[in-house]
Structures are given as structure tokens and as C-alpha cells.
Amino acid sequence: MRETLALCRRIRRFSSRPHRTTDAIATGMARSRSARSSTLRDSGHALLTSALAMGIAMCCSIVLARFVQGVTKRAFVSAVAEAAAVGGAVGGRELAEEVAAKNGGDLLDWSIEITDAGFEVEVAVAVDGFLGRARAARSAEPTDSYGQGP
Numbered sequence: 001m002r003e004t005l006a007l008c009r010r011i012r013r014f015s016s017r018p019h020r021t022t023d024a025i026a027t028g029m030a031r032s033r034s035a036r037s038s039t040l041r042d043s044g045h046a047l048l049t050s051a052l053a054m055g056i057a058m059c060c061s062i063v064l065a066r067f068v069q070g071v072t073k074r075a076f077v078s079a080v081a082e083a084a085a086v087g088g089a090v091g092g093r094e095l096a097e098e099v100a101a102k103n104g105g106d107l108l109d110w111s112i113e114i115t116d117a118g119f120e121v122e123v124a125v126a127v128d129g130f131l132g133r134a135r136a137a138r139s140a141e142p143t144d145s146y147g148q149g150p
Contacts, residue, residue, distance in 0.1 A: 073130055080105045081125040081132030088112075088121040089136040100125045105132075 080103040088096030093110045100107040100123075108131070109124035118139040125132045 073128065074132075077105070077125065077127045077130040077132035078134070079103075079132075080127055081123055081134035082136070084125050085121055085123045085134040085136035088123055089119070089138040096121070096123055103127070 080100060083103060084096045084100040084105070084107060087099035088110055093107075096110055097107045105125045105127035107123060108126050109122075111122045113120045113122070115137075118137060118141075120135055120137045122133065122135045125134075
């Protein structure tokens with residue numbers, strides 16, 4: 001019983017005195033409220049900033065996709081022109097037109113130049129509005145599979 005009375009006295013003394021801990025807790029709660037309200041105010045800016053960043057990223061990806069599409073289309077047109085030039089060197093204008101048509105292109109120009117070593121064929125091919133030019137040469141003397149003469 002004495003222990004209980006002593007405990008009650010301690011509790012009364014503790015509760016009647018102002019303590020730093022309760023002031024610190026109250027101050028901390030006030031700070032957290034103001035921090036919370038500033039966070040709520042800043043969340044609108046964060047949302048706007050992230051939406052703007054996503055919009056810029058989407059625009060950049062669209063521009064990059066168009067650029068890559070153009071580069072690959074130009075590479076494809078160049079390959080079609082080279083194939084048509086080789087076809088023209090091997091089988092003449094008819095084969096060059098056929099090779100270009102099978103690859104989705106049109107043979108715009110075909111020229112042949114006779115040289116001392118043989119002849120060179122130059123072609124111009126258009127595929128989907130892109131223009132490609134290429135040259136191919138054929139020697140007059142027969143060669144083996146490694147390009148070496150007799």
C-alpha cells in the first residue's frame with residue numbers, strides 16, 4: 001500500500017510540472033503539420049513536373065522513332081539499288097528492273113559504261129519516295145569464285 005501511495009505521488013508531481021518532452025512533442029507535431037501542408041502544396045508541382053517530363057520523353061521518343069525509320073529506309077533503298085546494279089551488270093537492264101521491282105522499287109535510271117577491264121553499270125532506284133544510287137562492275141575476262149583471273 002505504501003508503494004502504491006508513493007507511486008501516486010510521483011505521478012502527481014510528474015503531471016503537474018511542465019516538461020521539456022511534452023513541449024518538444026507539441027513543437028514536433030506542429031512542425032510535422034506545417035511540413036505536411038507544404039508537402040501537399042508541393043505535390044501539385046511534382047505532378048505537373050512529372051507530367052511535363054513524361055510529355056517531353058514521349059515527344060523525344062516519337063522524334064527518335066521517325067529518325068530511325070528514315071535511316072533504316074535509306075539503308076534499305078541503298079541495298080535495293082546495289083542489288084539492282086549487280087543484276088544490271090549480270091543480266092542487263094531487264095534484270096535490274098526485275099530486281100528493283102521485287103524489292104518494292106522502281107528503276108529510274110540505268111546506264112552502262114564500257115571500260116578496258118569490262119563494263120560498269122550505274123542505276124538509280126526509288127522506293128517509297130527515297131532515292132538510291134549504286135554502281136557495279138563486271139570484268140570482261142572470266143574469274144573464279146574468289147575474283148581471281150586465269
